[in-house]
Amino acid sequence: MTRDEFIREFADIVGEDAAKLTPDTKLAGLEGWDSVAYLSVVVLIDDRLGISVGPEALQSATQVSDLLALGDSRFSS
């Protein structure tokens, strides 16, 4: 999975237009960033990147780049 694919799938989860999301986009400003979206991102990172994310790591994420950092070592180019 590439970074762009991750952002596209994340956009689907939070109900946003992927083109409008950048690494600097603040998660708190996304209407769809709620507890259900949390779970979906956990599953996305585990399923597609094989990384089990702890609750603290996800809850401390503030912007899209923090989510990308969680899967950093496993993204394909």
Added chain:
Amino acid sequence: MSTVITAIEYTLGSESLPQETLEARFGKEAMDKVLKASGIRHRQVAPAGICGSDMAQESAERLLQSTGFNRSRIDLLIFCTQSPDYFLPTTACLLQDKLGLEKGCAAFDLNLGCSQYVYALGVAHSMIASGLAQHALVLTGDTMTRTLSPTDRSVVPLLGDAGSATLLRASHGAGFLGFEFGTDGSGAKHLMIPAGGFREPHSAETSIARTDAEGNTRTRENLYMNGLAVFQFAVRVAPEIVRKLLVKLSLSMEDINLFLFHQANHYMIDYIVRKLKIPPEKTHFHLDDIGNTSGTSMPVVLKEAVRAGKIKPGALVMLVVFGVGLSWAGTVIRWPDDSGGAAA
């Protein structure tokens, strides 16, 4: 010697809590999201005045009626609950009397939540296999919905109330092949009712409702769940239980005919099933119309899987449970044939 389940009955809370009621409380959009993630579209909850033990008792009476089993032969009663009738005495003692069981019957409560059923099966099995008991009645019953703040969207849409009864006896063939148990008390904070016990007794302070960052309002006497932490715990531990049981019993995934998981929510179980590459037909669900009924969810889905014809005589069935504690357990059962008297 092993132990077989010879019958299961369950009783749901008699009051409906439909989606429309919660849409009016939390908004349609919010409830649509919860429905998509949980698969739960309806709940059955216990009306005021009904305790978990009442639903367990009703289940036991129906079981004794339908099987014709002589209640005087029951010499072990285990009642699993986290919503007992009283702080003391132990609710199982009250149930021994209400069910008219012999005074020679051992009776005690087992205080665990979603993992309770497999723990109780393990205790009953070990007591029967060692000759300490002959016939065990394992009861479950909880009214967890009564511990919820009605305005807490993180838990109200998910939970229901129920009770169950399971009868067990010794067997020389089929039955439990093995168990796996586990505990991580460091995760206790993720799923708890902080106040109202002896560590933090009820006070004016513990009754004050506060609103969290997600907009859910509750007091310290209400059930609190960190949904994300519990989800991550469950999707990590459930596959571990499966793998450990298979190794312990020298079995492969293909050997197991049916995998049943604690009916927490659809999204979680779907994910666990996908992670373990279990074909959809080798599991079973029964929560969409009743909610997560805590420890009773496993006897409910086991009974329903039997009813759906998914458990044939001789089949290997794996039960996997996990929840508050944090606590988890699993077992593999070789389902008895008809001569084993296991018509659940």
